[in-house]
Amino acid sequence: MNDVDSVLYSVDPVIFTFHKSELSVLLVKRQIEPYKALWGLPGGRVDKDKCANLAEALKLKLKQKTGIDQLFFEQLETYGSESMDPRGWSVTTAYLALTHEDELSFASLKNTEAMMWMSLEDVEALPKMAFWHRKIIRDAFSRLRDKSLYTDLPVNFMPEKFTYPALKSAYEKIIGVEITRQGFARRMNSANIFEDTGEREEGKNRPSPLYRKSQRGGAYVFPGLIKGVKNDK
Amino acid sequence: MNDVDSVLYSVDPVIFTFHKSELSVLLVKRQIEPYKALWGLPGGRVDKDKCANLAEALKLKLKQKTGIDQLFFEQLETYGSESMDPRGWSVTTAYLALTHEDELSFASLKNTEAMMWMSLEDVEALPKMAFWHRKIIRDAFSRLRDKSLYTDLPVNFMPEKFTYPALKSAYEKIIGVEITRQGFARRMNSANIFEDTGEREEGKNRPSPLYRKSQRGGAYVFPGLIKGVKNDK
DNA sequence: ATAATAGTGTCTTTCAGACATTATGAT
């Protein structure tokens, strides 16, 4: 391989979840230079011997860092620059990944890196992050917010069975506006992408039905955007 | 630089234009191995000495291949695999670029590679293409079609001054359905992104006004999708 | 005058927001 034709390359997943009701990102504290001791994304080099393609490389990375083999992800954007990494011209492909916190147990981790869920608010408050990871996280959040206005992307934050109020709350926290309960239910029902499990949630008052995403696979695109913004009294 | 940490890397623009009224892609016939003598995208390695980042690398590539320095582009997707390039694990970042054919003159090209505009139909008819370029072109077209349903992306195919019928025709060829003349004009007018130059096109019958995109910069997102499909009688 | 195409206005449909009313389950 020729130096002229190659670049330092890595993949960087931005893994979002709701941790303590706050939209949060999985970060690791770097143990080595460059950017040692700073927080960054749980990415890294592609293990070319074990991975036949980029998607496999990302899956391996997710498995290594979180212990889960199945979690939703999609490619976000590729960043490349001579200044991003002090070791030279480098390129990184960022991915947006979503999971329910329960699916991930830190106990299953085999490495010893310091890891944590950090809320987006706390990420913004960090004085410095590794590489371009702050920008990448912002871009990932923008993508998540934009696509949540017209797709069912936020169901990927839910466990297998979930209630409409739980999903609605995820939508609201992502897009930053409130949705009426009735309008939300109508939007979801008319999409025909969920099935009622027949079960009900536990707790007080009238319980919500537990739904499940019926057809595995593709993202659903709603006919219109979520526009509105008013609170249900 | 360590071989373990780096990969073969390139950028590949998919440059669309309307050539002889057909949506077409700029292709070059490869002069060297691998895939010698096959048609492929006009991409290549990043010149790390001349480019500080990926966008610059892409601009340089576009300038070298087409002779234009300003043309619209956006990042499409990054592809990586051990099998894409016989020389080893490689990664390429594809870009979607749009231009009006007039802006590009083959005469301005300094290199000697065989180049041509090939219609998408002819691309599909090719028995074989270099690398994963056929898949990349298909993905680029999908992105173009999808985004044309809710953005003003197709104005990037227009020269500076253009008529609504010309723009409408571009939309129709991209999305594959017809739009009513009146609905199209209403959609464009209500977006408030074009200004009437006061000039009229030349030709027969009642001439159309020539419009110009008023604010340079961002892509416009329409409030709703183009859905419908019926011909104006 | 005629043909071709541009511009205007109205009706319908779809879908989201608002909101009132009814239903259900925990206490």
Add this chain to the structure above:
DNA sequence: ATCATAATGTCTGAAAGACACTATTAT
């Protein structure tokens, strides 16, 4: 019985499709 929340149905508004009718220019 009361309260909280879920379900249902109606009204409004925005925006796209359909289409009739008028306006303008070349021939």
